[in-house]
Amino acid sequence: MAEPGARHEGERGAGAPRTSASADALAAVCFAVSTLAAVVLAVVYWRGGNTQAEGALLAVCTGGIGAGIVVWAKQSMPHDEVAEHRGAIESTEEEVAAFTADYEAGREGLGRRRLLLGLAASAFGALGAALVFPVRSLGPRPGKDLKHTPYGDGPVRLVTEDGTPVRIGDVAPDGVLTVWPEGHTDAGDAPTLLIHLRREQQFRPRAGREDWTVDDHVAYSKLCTHVGCPVGLYQAASGLLLCPCHQSTFDVLDGARPVFGPAARSLPQLPLAVNADGELIARGDFSGPVGPGFWDRDR
Amino acid sequence: MTATRPRKPPAPVTRRVARWLDRRLGAADFARSALNKVFPDHWSFMIGELALYCFVILILTGIYLTFFFDPSSNVVVYHGSYAPLQGVRVSEAYRSALDLSFDVRAGLVMRQIHHWAALLFNASIVVHLARVFFTGAFRRPREINWMIGVTLLILAVFNGFAGYSLLDDQLSGTGLRIAYSITLSIPLAGTWMASLLFGGEFPGADIISRLYVIHILLLPALIAVLLSAHLFLVVRHKHTQFAGPGRREDNVVGERMWPTYASKALGLFFLTAALLCFLGGLVQINPIWLFGPFSPAEVSSASQPDWYMGWLDGALRIMPGWEVRAFGFEIPNPFFPGVLLASVTFALLYLWPFLEARVTGDRAEHHLDDRPRQRPVRTALGTATLSFYSILFLGAASDVIASSFRVSVNGVLWTFRIGVFVVPPVIAFATYRLCKELSARDGLPTRSRVTFRQTFRRLLFSSDAASG
């Protein structure tokens, strides 16, 4: 039943729907335009398609239907303010009592077989636990994988992505090159930055790593120790490596120590040497696990 | 001549079909009550519908895309019609996405409508959540529905992330790397969880096909089920309404479902579809051909996730480089902004109705909405929280801001580090005062007598014990 009430702003008055010729005409135009757009859309598709035309025509087609319906609803359909009774959400005392009575009656049938119920529950629980085990098949034990890269399998040549060995002199001073261990250019944990420092840059090797550089060439893991993005921005003039993901900044001249941003660990360094043919080799694995940290990283 | 009984003219088709159905379903009574349902028709009550309609568009366009997309990490050589990638080795997934974009008629418009719809799906949910929060519509009996809604938000965010990561392009692959590393940072279980999810070390060969199942089956099914429960509860509780003439706690005043409300709802669906089609055809989104195929050794500057993950990315950026290390174990840096902050955010969201009830001592049923100005403390806390997350969102764009305005990115990040603590209290204070002003001016009574100062005490000791 309609209750008297104040009018809403922008609404026609309550009561019988007022049909307005102009409103109906507007709705009619909307539907007509929509129909036309659908036809043109079919033609556009048949003629080879065009993303902009398809999108625009779909928009006109659906928009025409929508606008037509809304205009029709707003102008011509009834707007009586109707009130509906809202009952209490809670069940009544009688309903609860009746439910409880029936439930208790049923429970009598189950009897006092506590032990049986307990065993049934444990069977269900055990089944549930057992069903979780196949999840284990989803992936291997994390194990040592996170602390080992292909460099750790022994001295190996550094190569570019297409497998070409890198020689001393390939990288110009102030230059940078991304390299991999030979035979593992698809390894996700092995991308390495080979940097050729300028003679006048003051490189300060970490303790115990004095012989890890060759001819002003230094190599660090390319994986950021924050969340693993490749640290691709080498700012040659300042000797800084910047990671584009979260702006961790590493000082190349100080063992790639983080100087700004969320990274908390230096980029692991690779021990370099030159073999008899003048090619750069890695003598062993990085100075620490590459990439982002995890629970037992230091164990 | 045999006498023939006069025949009645045959009933119209619609009536005969309805009769046929009713003989098998017996739904006339139920259908009648559905027709007569009353819905309050304030414009802010229609925002949840926007999310529903975006979801429908997502399903429709998504089904189309599944016929063309190939969720495989196998490497192939691209030979489609996009010249700058001719002969490049890419994954099947990336190749099928390129084919959809360049060589399938109407493929690109479907892809773009789908992606814009995902952005607007998440945006509508957030605006709807804000409306429900600021009007207090989460109070009893709607706490369960609020929690279902928060779950829907989480599912929408995850499903969006899974969806755009399927394409295996450089930008989304970088995002997967970050997701892997955040999983890795969880103490004790992190390395296991990451290995089980990715099938080994990053990147592995399994994640794309697994995300595909998650994206087209698991999460949409969960969303559909929870959405149905969400709508069922709205019908069961009947919608809330603003106070006004003739409106009480024990009635609902508005328009009948049939024909007006149903027509408006249908019209809004088509208008939403129209906007999404407009964006999908005319505004380019996610140009994966420029980003290139994913490689774990490459990255582009200006790498951000889609907007609804921006708060996480911003938090990761502005967090200083602190870690917790002891006895050879560590809690890595990304855990704090990536896992802890996210958990606290959603925990607070889930618990909000109960926290508020504890502080105000108000555990009654409510069907009349508050006007935000009538609840200065709640509104102030809400706007402050929104400003906190907005700063995190802006933080995710730190490098874009720095290069657009030619300022130092380090300075931008420091500004956000300070701003994230300074701005919310200022906003809270300003909002509180504004609410007080507006409600005094309009002669509206404040609905609760709790002040900021009392809030903490009541939170800890419950309002029943505290008196001031």
Place this chain on the structure above:
Amino acid sequence: MTRRWSIAAVVLALAVTAAWLLLFGGRARAQTTDGALVQRGRSLYATGCVSCHGPDGDGVTTPNGELRGPSLRNAGAAAAYFQLSTGRMPRANSTGQAERKRPAYSSADIDALVAYVASLGPGPALSRIDIAHADLAGGGELYRANCAACHSAAGGGGALSYGHYAPSLLPATPLEVAGAVRSGPGQMPTFGPDSLSDAQVNDIAAYVEYLHHPRDPGGVSIGRTGPVPEGFVAWFFGMGALLAFVAWIGTRMPVRRRRRDAAEAGDG
């Protein structure tokens, strides 16, 4: 008779010189051995560059040890061409990062200065550019591997630390790209011929040229930088439009009789 012969000889010599100058003089960039070009460069250098870069390109250090202008001995044609044709050099001051601006010299003068700087000592040469015969797809792969990290996948540039930035490549010509790659200006690393061959630099330059007008089949490109502008469009345009629709369709709260309504509504 000898007088006629000597006149003829002089005329012939002049004619040969004129012909030789016409054929080989002037605009050839690679001709650093062309004495006239280097001479012209030297005289331009003496008026425009010597105050910061010193006579013979030795560089200038101020009395308190600051470098006013670096040595150009090893700058090479690549650096000189890049700096001059993008207008970064000459600079009024040396604070901050050099910005692209209108070149101060005509292209003929730039050729001369490039020839002169190249004659000062061994430095990176400008590689040969012929983008019509480049491998666009190969250039794209090289670009994404070496350049996108700083200059972004679509070439729009990006932020570096402490106020530096990698500039947008959209105004860069192929030869400027080659010059920058070989000389590594400012914060940019240097890519020599043994890490990127001339053909590879050519491919990269071709891809950068493509980025000036890439295919945008999806419509308005909104910057091609990905989710940041997309998020803004989704919120301001998309959500704005949707909220406008619901404002059109739905009702607003009654504005009149508010005080009385408040009393009626009471403490619901």
